[in-house]
Amino acid sequence: MSSDEAPPLELQGVVKRYGDFIAVSEVSLRVERGEIFALLGPNGAGKTTLISCITGLTRADAGSIRVFGADVLNDFRQTRRDVGLVPQEVNFDPFFTPRESLMIQMGLMGTEPDRAHVDALLRTFALYDHRDAYTRALSGGMKRRLLVAKALVHRPRLLFLDEPTAGVDVELRQDLWAEVVRLRDEGTTVILTTHYLEEAEELSDRIGVLRSGELIVVEDREALMDRHRAHRVVLQLDRALTALPDGLYPGAEIANRTLTVPFQGTDGLQTILSAVKQQAEIVDLRFEETRLEDVFMSLVSGP
Amino acid sequence: MNAVGTRTLLGKEIRRFSKVWLQTVLSPLVTTSLYFLVFGVALGARLDRIDGVPYIEYVIPGLVMLAMISNAFLNSSSSLFQSKVNGTSVDMMVAPLGPSEILFAYVSASVLRGHAVGLMVWLVATLFVGPRVENLLWTLSFSFVVTVIFGAFGVLVATWAQKFDHLAVVPNFVLTPLTFLGGVFYSVDMLPDLWSTVSRFNPVFYMVNGLRFGMLGISDVNPALSLGILLVLALFILWGAKRSIADGARLRL
Numbered sequence: 078m079s080s081d082e083a084p085p086l087e088l089q090g091v092v093k094r095y096g097d098f099i100a101v102s103e104v105s106l107r108v109e110r111g112e113i114f115a116l117l118g119p120n121g122a123g124k125t126t127l128i129s130c131i132t133g134l135t136r137a138d139a140g141s142i143r144v145f146g147a148d149v150l151n152d153f154r155q156t157r158r159d160v161g162l163v164p165q166e167v168n169f170d171p172f173f174t175p176r177e178s179l180m181i182q183m184g185l186m187g188t189e190p191d192r193a194h195v196d197a198l199l200r201t202f203a204l205y206d207h208r209d210a211y212t213r214a215l216s217g218g219m220k221r222r223l224l225v226a227k228a229l230v231h232r233p234r235l236l237f238l239d240e241p242t243a244g245v246d247v248e249l250r251q252d253l254w255a256e257v258v259r260l261r262d263e264g265t266t267v268i269l270t271t272h273y274l275e276e277a278e279e280l281s282d283r284i285g286v287l288r289s290g291e292l293i294v295v296e297d298r299e300a301l302m303d304r305h306r307a308h309r310v311v312l313q314l315d316r317a318l319t320a321l322p323d324g325l326y327p328g329a330e331i332a333n334r335t336l337t338v339p340f341q342g343t344d345g346l347q348t349i350l351s352a353v354k355q356q357a358e359i360v361d362l363r364f365e366e367t368r369l370e371d372v373f374m375s376l377v378s379g380p
Numbered sequence: 381m382n383a384v385g386t387r388t389l390l391g392k393e394i395r396r397f398s399k400v401w402l403q404t405v406l407s408p409l410v411t412t413s414l415y416f417l418v419f420g421v422a423l424g425a426r427l428d429r430i431d432g433v434p435y436i437e438y439v440i441p442g443l444v445m446l447a448m449i450s451n452a453f454l455n456s457s458s459s460l461f462q463s464k465v466n467g468t469s470v471d472m473m474v475a476p477l478g479p480s481e482i483l484f485a486y487v488s489a490s491v492l493r494g495h496a497v498g499l500m501v502w503l504v505a506t507l508f509v510g511p512r513v514e515n516l517l518w519t520l521s522f523s524f525v526v527t528v529i530f531g532a533f534g535v536l537v538a539t540w541a542q543k544f545d546h547l548a549v550v551p552n553f554v555l556t557p558l559t560f561l562g563g564v565f566y567s568v569d570m571l572p573d574l575w576s577t578v579s580r581f582n583p584v585f586y587m588v589n590g591l592r593f594g595m596l597g598i599s600d601v602n603p604a605l606s607l608g609i610l611l612v613l614a615l616f617i618l619w620g621a622k623r624s625i626a627d628g629a630r631l632r633l
Binding site: 132133134135136153154155157158160162164166167168169170171172173181182184185186187188189190227 | 382385387389395396399463466467468470471472473476477478629632
C-alpha cells in the first residue's frame with residue numbers, strides 16, 4: 078500500500094506492559110484521513126501510553142503500528158516527520174525564546190528552519206509579540222499555545238493532542254478548538270485524548286473508548302450517541318425519598334426531592350411514574366437528552 | 381540520516397552553554413587558574429623539578445586535563461538531565477533522530493566546551509611560563525579522546541539519574557578523587573610502589589600522562605599504550621551511552 082492510500086494510523090494488536098501491569102491490551106484501530114478522532118477513557122486507561130507507543134516516546138511490546146503505511150519502528154524517520162505531538166505536560170526550555178524554540182524544533186524534525194514560517198506560526202498562536210521573551214516569562218496559556226505551535230512547526234499530517242486543554246481557561250480552550258477544526262479542514266488528521274467530554278462531543282467525528290488498556294468501543298460520534306440514546310426524566314417530588322422506588326431503571330439518581338431516572342420508550346416512562354407515585358406526589362417533571370458523559374459512564378463502568 | 385536534526389541539536393547545545401558563558405566557561409577558568417596560582421606559582425617555586433621540568437610547568441597539562449574532564453562531563457550530563465526534568469527531552473524523542481545522532485550531538489558539544497575551557501586555561505598558564513607544546517598531534521589526540529569519553533559518560537550518568545542528587549554524586553565521589561589521584565599534581569613515580577601500581581588502574585592517570593607527553597614530552601607511561609587504553613574505554617562508554625539513549629524510558633523522568 079502506498080503512503081498516498083494508506084490510512085494515517087493503523088494499529089494491529091498493540092500491547093504495552095510495565096512489569097505485570099498491562100497498560101495497553103491488544104488494541105487494533107484504523108483512523109481515517111481528515112477526521113478528528115477522540116480517544117476517551119478514565120485516568121490510567123492507557124490513552125497516553127498508546128500515544129507514546131505511536132509517537133516514539135516508548136516502544137510497544139507487541140503488535141504493529143503504521144503511520145501512513147510506514148512502520149513506526151522500522152521507518153521511524155518517516156513516521157516521525159508525519160506526526161506532531163502536543164504532550165500532556167507543558168514543557169519549555171528556559172534557555173530559549175519562543176522563536177528560538179520553534180526554529181530548533183523545526184530543525185530537529187529534519188526540516189531546514191524557516192524564519193518566515195515560524196513567525197507566521199507565532200502570529201497564529203498570538204505569540205508574535207512575545208517572540209523574543211524568555212519562555213519562562215510566558216503565562217501558562219502562552220506556554221500551552223507554544224506547545225501546540227511546536228507540534229505543528231514541521232507541518233505534520235497526523236496530529237496528537239494529549240489532553241490539550243487540561244487546566245486552561247475557557248477562552249483559550251475555544252481558540253484551540255477552533256484551531257483544531259481549521260487543521261482538520263485543511264486535511265490534517267487529529268487524534269485527541271481528553272477528560273472534557275464536551276470537547277469530544279463538540280469536535281470529534283469518531284470516538285474510541287479505552288478501559289483498562291482495552292479499546293472497548295470505536296464508533297461515529299452520532300452513531301454512538303444514537304445507540305445509547307436514552308432520555309432522562311427529572312422528577313420534582315413533594316417529599317424527600319430515602320430510598321429509590323422498586324423497579325426503577327439502573328442509573329437512577331436521588332438528590333433530596335429530585336429524582337433523575339433514565340428510560341427508553343413510553344412503556345419505560347409509565348413504569349417509572351407508577352413506581353414513584355406509590356411513594357410520593359410528582360410536583361414537576363421535565364426531560365433531558367442523553368449527554369456523551371452518560372454514554373461514557375455507562376461504557377467505562379460497564380461489566 | 382537526519383543531518384539537519386543532528387546539526388540543530390548540536391547547535392542548540394552549543395548555544396545553551398554559550399548563553400551562560402559566565403557559568404560554563406569563565407567560572408571553570410577562574411577555578412583552574414587559582415589551582416595554577418596556588419600549586420604552580422606559590423608552592424611550585426619550593427619544589428624540585430620533575431623529570432627535568434620545573435613544577436610550575438609540570439602541573440599545566442594536569443590542570444588543563446582537569447578542566448577538560450569536568451567541563452566535558454558537566455556539559456552533557458547537566459543539559460540532558462535538565463531536559464529530562466523540564467520535559468523537553470520529549471521534543472528530541474519525537475524527532476526523527478536515531479540514538480547515534482543524539483549521542484553525537486551531545487558528545488560533540490562536550491568536546492567543544494572541554495576544548496574551549498582547556499584552551500583558555502592553557503592560555504592563562506602561558507602568561508606565566510610561555511607557550512610550550514612539544515607535539516600537537518599527541519596533544520590533540522588525547523584532548524579529543526578524553527572529552528569524548530567524559531561527554532559520553534555525562535550522557536550515561538544523565539540517563540541513569542533520577543534526581544539532581546544522583547547527578548552530583550559522580551563529580552563529587554568519582555571525578556574529583558580520580559582526577560586528584562590520577563597524577564594531576566604529581567608524578568605517580570613519586571608514590572610508594574603500592575600506590576603507584578594502584579594508580580595505573582585509574583584511567584585519569586593515562587589521560588594526564590598522555591597530555592603531559594603531548595605538551596612537555598614526558599610521561600610515566602608509554603603514550604601509545606595510554607591512547608590505546610583510552611580508545612577502548614571511549615568505545616565502551618559510547619556503546620553504553622548509545623544503548624541508554626535507545627532505551628527511551630531513560631530519557632524521561
